[in-house]
Amino acid sequence: xxxSSDTTPPKDSAETIDIVERLRLTASRIAQWQLDAKRLNAxxxxxPGPLEPLVMLDVEETAGAIxxxxxxxxxxxxxxxxxxxxxxxxxxxVGDALRLVLLSITELSTAMYxxxxxxxxxxx
Numbered sequence: 001x002x003x004s005s006d007t008t009p010p011k012d013s014a015e016t017i018d019i020v021e022r023l024r025l026t027a028s029r030i031a032q033w034q035l036d037a038k039r040l041n042a043x044x045x046x047x048p049g050p051l052e053p054l055v056m057l058d059v060e061e062t063a064g065a066i067x068x069x070x071x072x073x074x075x076x077x078x079x080x081x082x083x084x085x086x087x088x089x090x091x092x093x094v095g096d097a098l099r100l101v102l103l104s105i106t107e108l109s110t111a112m113y114x115x116x117x118x119x120x121x122x123x124x
Contacts, residue, residue: 023094037108040055070098
């Protein structure tokens with residue numbers, strides 16, 4: 001017997017809503033990490049010499065958070081792909097965006113460590 005007063009969405013609908021919310025959260029994190037990369041690039045450009053350890057730590061923590069997000073997204077993508085190859089293809093670009101923001105942070109980290117190394121080498 002079907003109770004028409006039941007407002008619980010079907011399981012597939014609830015899963016879709018969960019996926020959409022997860023993608024929105026990931027998109028907001030990507031946007032924040034892009035802003036962080038711009039902010040940290042500005043710090044690197046504005047401040048000559050060694051950087052404060054907290055700045056270096058910020059970059060490392062950001063990279064770690066992005067790696068975790070990539071792992072979570074990849075797991076989500078596998079789950080979506082089991083249900084629909086087309087849907088997985090549509091959201092795969094989110095993984096690309098995550099990897100691009102990770103590349104930005106990694107390049108920033110490399111530049112910061114190169115500066116640190118250069119300062120250590122140039123010290124008498």
